[in-house]
Amino acid sequence: MKTKTYALSMAVFLGLSTWIGTAQAQDMTVVLExxxxxxxxxxxxxxxxxxxxxxSTPLMTVQGIPEGANVILVEFNDESYEPLSTDGGHGIVGFDIVVGKGSATLLSVPGDTTTLPNGVWIEEENRDDIGVVGYLPPCSGGEGNLYSAKVFAVDYDSEGYKVLAETYLQLGRY
Structure with a gap:
């Protein structure tokens, strides 16, 4: 988990996408680079x-980030495997972004580590029990499971996170 004040309990984050005031940004898009x-x-x-x-996570560019967002959070999920299908089952990765820029390139983050570049952190560890830390890359053994990401543009301050926009991204099957 990030050593700054970005720590967020899983119980709070699990409700992140349903907070009152969450905006679905029709203009926020994610491009796989x-x-x-x-x-x-x-x-x-x-x-x-x-x-x-x-x-590793894919290199992505998020476009149409709303004004006021200072963090991007990405939940990685295996939609075909119930225990890891929602709320960042494969981990939640956080990225600091430049406020007001409107776009951000999210670095590729290696799996099975918590040693990451400045401005990138593991918000929540994956929930699998195979001993992998941080982000868990697709791990279905080639059974055709569907992997996805939910991308959240958030405003983080001393009171916590406020979701300004979110979008869904299909990563593919493995």
């Missing part, structure tokens, strides 16, 4: 180490 991430199939090597991979 690596052509290997086509939204249909998880690229070779991007699976978890248990299945021979060295997976």
């Amino acid at each position: 690596d052509a290997a991430w086509d939204g249909n199939t998880i690229p070779d090597g991007q699976q978890c180490a248990e299945y021979g991979g060295n997976g």
